[in-house]
Amino acid sequence: MVLALQSGTFIGVGVGPGDPELLTLKAYRAIQAADVVCYLENEAGQSQSLDIAVEALKKPIKQQLHLGIRFAMSRQRVAANLAYDKAITQIQVHLKQGKTVVFLCEGDPLFFGSFTYLLERLESQYPSQVIPGVPAFVAATAELQIPLTVLKQSFAVITGRHSDAKIKAALLDHDAVVIMKAGIERPRLIALLKETQRFDDANYLEYISRDQQRIIRDLNQLDNVAGPYFSLFVITREELTA
Template identity: 85%
Template sequence: MSGATLNIDKGRLIGVGVGPGDPELLTLKAFRAIQAADVICYLENESGQSQALEIASEALKDPIKTQQYLGVRFAMSRERVAANAAYDKAIMQIQEELEQGKTVAFLCEGDPLFFGSFTYLLERLDSQFASQVIPGIPAFVAATAELQLPLTVLKQSFAVITGRHSDAKIKTALLEHDAIVIMKAGIERPRLIALLKETNRFDDANYLEYVSRDQQKVIRDLNQLDNVAGPYFSLFVITREELTA
């Protein structure tokens, strides 16, 4: 960001968390912000589809004003060069709208600042523009609700990691913490299953895909889980049965 003074006459960028997938998990504050925005911005895949936009569809049916749509074409990849180029292009387009005094709502699956793409836009935003974040329900919270499983109690420790971490880092988390959530587990599923077995946490684990969505899949017994790569929107929830006094 630059060191420019905030100009209150210019627009505002709002990172809106739309939750894990079920439109009914959209908060009232998020719903109202989406309805009131001048510009609806969102990530879309190479086919032009946006899951965040689909989740927010109810809020978009009856907007307070005429709205523009701004899709940011983004391919899911570990290659950061293309991702950074997409964010650079997106923030330029967003700031053009902000210059005109418009409010831009950037729709984020889950929570905007929890493994969220909004993080990368916010760090690129020129400081002359105002910003706001409306939190959303992250997938792992919806997952524990679906499982009806307490994530942590009393003195139990908790960690969130991703399947992209090294074997050593994942094993350390599994050995040191009572409860662990492994996000972005799909492509790494066979490796993660092996690490769960190696650390004797296999029987403590639950696996979920597309949490709260129509195609949701829940597997409590990992012996029933195919040892192959799964979808991007998947996670493991690992907890100990015994309580720590």
């Protein structure tokens, strides 16, 4: 690994699922100490991760730190890759100056996190660190107050983007399953839950730990239509495996 002379440090900071009080002390200190703060934002210039950090710090980051790097993120893969490439170019400008750059990530940086794609692009040219955050599914089970796994139960995490076959295999093979990124796949996922006889085992959650949080424990009350991006299913068995 060849590091740039007088190089800065790139830090992925998990800010949690939404509740600013779930931000860790280590994340709090890293954000406060950073020279540059960067984050994903949508086309309207809004950033969920930035909002969480600002609320946790109780003051605008603009007034406290150098303003970080903004770039709009598209869910189209080609557009997303172009955005990541552009972001890395901007980030490297600051790293070459020996600055500490923090990248804010909703949930955990390495759990379906965009930080992963940025870290890969740096190709070990600069020192890097990762500060873990509370992932949405952990906050979800806390809200539900149900254990994900006990004793010899097995557990799997998949996404709504997987094939029918892979989702059915997870539902049939594991006692507990979390399906992330339910969103537009919600009708298909409901059908698969019914097909595998896991419908009654499932809970549905949106916007975990945020003001607009929604929890549906009886899926008969859930509309069979597409839902928001920040949604997931938590499927657990009632009986315990000895």
